[in-house]
Amino acid sequence: MKLKGTQILFKVLEQEKVDTIFGYPGGAVLDIYDELYKTRLRHILVRHEQGAVHAADGYARASGQVGVCLVTSGPGATNTVTGIATANMDSIPMVVFTGQVSTALIGNDAFQECDITGITRPCTKHNFLVRNIEDLTETIRKAFWIARSGRPGPVLVDLPKNVMAAETEFNPEPPKRRKMDVAYEPVPETYEEILRMIQEAERPVLMIGGGIILGGASSELTAFARKLRLPVTGTLMGLGAFPGTDPLWLGMVGMHGTYYANMAVCNTDLLIIIGARCDDRVTSKIDCFASGAKIIHVDVDESSIEKNVAVDLALVSDAKRALGHMNRMIEDRHFEINTRKREDWLNRITDWKHQEPLMYEQDDRIIKPQYVIEKLYELTKGEAIITTEVGQNQMWAAQFYHFDRPHTFISSGGLGTMGYGLPAAIGAQCALPDKLVVDIAGDGSIQMNIQEMATAVQYNLPVKVVLLNNGFLGMVRQWQELFYEKRYSQTDMTYQPDFVKLAEAYGWVGLRTDSPAEVADMLKQGMNTPRPVLMDFRVDREEGVYPMVRPGAGISEMTLFPRKKCV
Amino acid sequence: MERKEHIISLLVKNAPDVLARIAGALGGKGYNIESLCVNATADYNVSKIVLTTRGNLATLNRIEKLLNKLIDVIQVDVVNPDRFVEKELTLAKIKIAEEFRSKIAVDIDSYKWKVVWLNGDYLILEVTADKDEMDQILQHLSELGMVEYTRTGTIVIER
Numbered sequence: 001m002k003l004k005g006t007q008i009l010f011k012v013l014e015q016e017k018v019d020t021i022f023g024y025p026g027g028a029v030l031d032i033y034d035e036l037y038k039t040r041l042r043h044i045l046v047r048h049e050q051g052a053v054h055a056a057d058g059y060a061r062a063s064g065q066v067g068v069c070l071v072t073s074g075p076g077a078t079n080t081v082t083g084i085a086t087a088n089m090d091s092i093p094m095v096v097f098t099g100q101v102s103t104a105l106i107g108n109d110a111f112q113e114c115d116i117t118g119i120t121r122p123c124t125k126h127n128f129l130v131r132n133i134e135d136l137t138e139t140i141r142k143a144f145w146i147a148r149s150g151r152p153g154p155v156l157v158d159l160p161k162n163v164m165a166a167e168t169e170f171n172p173e174p175p176k177r178r179k180m181d182v183a184y185e186p187v188p189e190t191y192e193e194i195l196r197m198i199q200e201a202e203r204p205v206l207m208i209g210g211g212i213i214l215g216g217a218s219s220e221l222t223a224f225a226r227k228l229r230l231p232v233t234g235t236l237m238g239l240g241a242f243p244g245t246d247p248l249w250l251g252m253v254g255m256h257g258t259y260y261a262n263m264a265v266c267n268t269d270l271l272i273i274i275g276a277r278c279d280d281r282v283t284s285k286i287d288c289f290a291s292g293a294k295i296i297h298v299d300v301d302e303s304s305i306e307k308n309v310a311v312d313l314a315l316v317s318d319a320k321r322a323l324g325h326m327n328r329m330i331e332d333r334h335f336e337i338n339t340r341k342r343e344d345w346l347n348r349i350t351d352w353k354h355q356e357p358l359m360y361e362q363d364d365r366i367i368k369p370q371y372v373i374e375k376l377y378e379l380t381k382g383e384a385i386i387t388t389e390v391g392q393n394q395m396w397a398a399q400f401y402h403f404d405r406p407h408t409f410i411s412s413g414g415l416g417t418m419g420y421g422l423p424a425a426i427g428a429q430c431a432l433p434d435k436l437v438v439d440i441a442g443d444g445s446i447q448m449n450i451q452e453m454a455t456a457v458q459y460n461l462p463v464k465v466v467l468l469n470n471g472f473l474g475m476v477r478q479w480q481e482l483f484y485e486k487r488y489s490q491t492d493m494t495y496q497p498d499f500v501k502l503a504e505a506y507g508w509v510g511l512r513t514d515s516p517a518e519v520a521d522m523l524k525q526g527m528n529t530p531r532p533v534l535m536d537f538r539v540d541r542e543e544g545v546y547p548m549v550r551p552g553a554g555i556s557e558m559t560l561f562p563r564k565k566c567v
Numbered sequence: 568m569e570r571k572e573h574i575i576s577l578l579v580k581n582a583p584d585v586l587a588r589i590a591g592a593l594g595g596k597g598y599n600i601e602s603l604c605v606n607a608t609a610d611y612n613v614s615k616i617v618l619t620t621r622g623n624l625a626t627l628n629r630i631e632k633l634l635n636k637l638i639d640v641i642q643v644d645v646v647n648p649d650r651f652v653e654k655e656l657t658l659a660k661i662k663i664a665e666e667f668r669s670k671i672a673v674d675i676d677s678y679k680w681k682v683v684w685l686n687g688d689y690l691i692l693e694v695t696a697d698k699d700e701m702d703q704i705l706q707h708l709s710e711l712g713m714v715e716y717t718r719t720g721t722i723v724i725e726r
Contacts, residue, residue: 117584121584121588121591122592122595125638126637126638129584146638302635302636303635303636306625306629
């Protein structure tokens with residue numbers, strides 16, 4: 001069967017079970033958009049290409065499927081770069097199709113030409129420029145396979161206009177592919193060794209990351225930790241991988257981790273890291289990170305192991321297989337842990353928890369941002385899909401909303417991309433139309449992709465924005481307060497739009513309060529409105545995120561919440 | 568910290584941007600490629616790359632893992648010098664000065680260097696040697712009137 005390149009693209013998307021793509025048309029992709037017009041594929045027209053990539057990313061994180069984007073050449077393509085780098089740092093499976101000028105013009109500085117494969121080489125898992133129509137089918141299939149396999153990531157496919165207009169024989173049979181990580185079949189002795197080390201440990205801690213969620217290993221992890229009575233902490237990306245309301249859960253580790261999680265990691269004698277890459281926001285000063293402990297690291301990406309933290313035992317495996325295998329081993333034999341010692345350790349952690357819980361000081365005159373999130377958690381019973389922007393809003397969301405299930409906390413962890421939350425919420429709502437999707441935002445971040453408010457209205461996506469509006473770039477301000485003697489250089493954002501009027505102008509519902517007494521009612525009203533709603537909470541301007549590990553310090557040296565009186 | 572030289576041999580897809588990916592993967596993390604040799608293998612779709620870099624063992628480990636992650640890299644071998652033959656090739660241009668004429672002639676003969684081009688004033692030598700040997704030879708030739716040379720990266724083959 002002879003098909004044009006444009007037809008092949010949509011045939012393969014159908015075979016890959018893509019039901020939604022996010023995009024923005026332009027000159028180089030006119031033919032593709034004309035073909036799209038004839039298909040039944042859902043296309044979400046964003047208002048900026050960066051929004052398309054973040055939306056596809058949010059779609060991927062909420063659904064576990066590959067997110068797909070389609071944009072034009074030149075500026076359309078360069079606008080995707082931040083979104084691609086965001087997905088790359090957080091290992092999100094995504095395929096980005098970019099238009100390109102005709103092959104004869106490539107290299108001629110043609111109108112809207114840019115070397116997007118060159119630009120995105122360091123921030124994609126892989127990318128392709130399709131030079132011949134004969135390679136098109138196979139390349140698109142391979143892009144999806146690469147995006148999903150092993151440690152997932154974004155793949156960019158650059159599609160020259162003439163290649164897409166050409167015709168070729170289409171082979172509808174996709175080739176059989178092996179899984180990319182089959183090469184790493186761990187030896188059974190490694191599992192034995194891990195279990196033996198856990199058995200011998202007196203103060204073990206499990207530290208989990210986004211790899212558990214990406215690898216679909218949450219139920220295996222939960223069973224594993226509960227069977228072995230292991231306290232569990234997680235990185236930002238790991239939130240939701242283990243039930244946040246389980247007594248074994250310690251909350252987040254790292255720079256803004258809980259006191260008890262950081263103390264547990266500092267005092268452990270066996271740290272088991274699964275699906276986390278141990279970046280500097282987690283470890284802080286590396287010499288002080290689990291310094292007395294043996295360390296086991298399980299990760300699907302070999303290059304994540306021993307990159308930052310030296311380990312005693314490494315296992316290259318996806319989390320689901322490794323944990324599933326060990327769970328079966330534990331069941332098959334009489335596996336005993338030293339219960340008394342383990343309970344002593346868990347009690348010690350509980351003492352830390354009581355000594356220094358996550359806290360803030362309620363105030364009856366001014367809204368505390370943490371209070372808004374606490375109320376949001378109560379009101380939604382923890383069942384909302386939460387996206388965040390980046391900064392204080394993100395850390396308070398991570399601390400004060402408790403995530404019981406994977407794929408419910410959607411946030412730019414590695415790259416820390418401001419402007420991520422709103423388009424990601426739009427993408428998540430596309431994937432899960434019946435769920436409540438809430439973007440916990442700051443007034444700085446929200447303005448970075450605010451144009452996507454139009455997208456939400458156009459497609460009837462009833463996303464909610466909980467805006468913690470402090471008129472500051474809050475996290476940078478906090479650093480200036482603590483480390484730059486309150487010289488608030490360029491972080492005061494008091495000049496801002498009237499967010500309620502702005503919401504209304506876009507066709508949203510806009511709500512505002514500056515009174516703590518109105519917080520719960522306004523949240524209730526917002527959540528019960530079946531339309532997109534922006535809730536502008538005027539919060540304490542100089543509230544800080546605590547605990548905080550100062551840059552360069554070890555994670556046990558935390559600056560704790562500056563208590564005046566306890567709640 | 569020990570910063571030893573390491574040789575890495577790669578089999579890669581023979582395609583336009585593969586070298587850029589390798590250079591980018593290493594350069595982006597701050598690792599320098601000190602020497603490099605690339606050519607197609609008997610299978611034209613596959614190229615062999617031999618590169619050398621400097622660093623401690625942890626660095627070498629990281630580089631190996633980074634290279635293994637690249638989709639277009641088929642195989643990565645860290646070369647154990649005990650099991651491989653290692654050579655470099657140099658073309659050296661020498662201005663024939665009267666006082667060195669006889670010395671050069673003797674050296675060419677005893678070291679079995681090949682004269683690949685010659686006129687009354689200059690000659691070009693083809694020299695193969697391993698890296699350390701080559702350093703010494705080039706030092707020696709510079710004292711005999713060498714004006715210019717082109718030196719390849721290291722190439723290796725398993726014994």
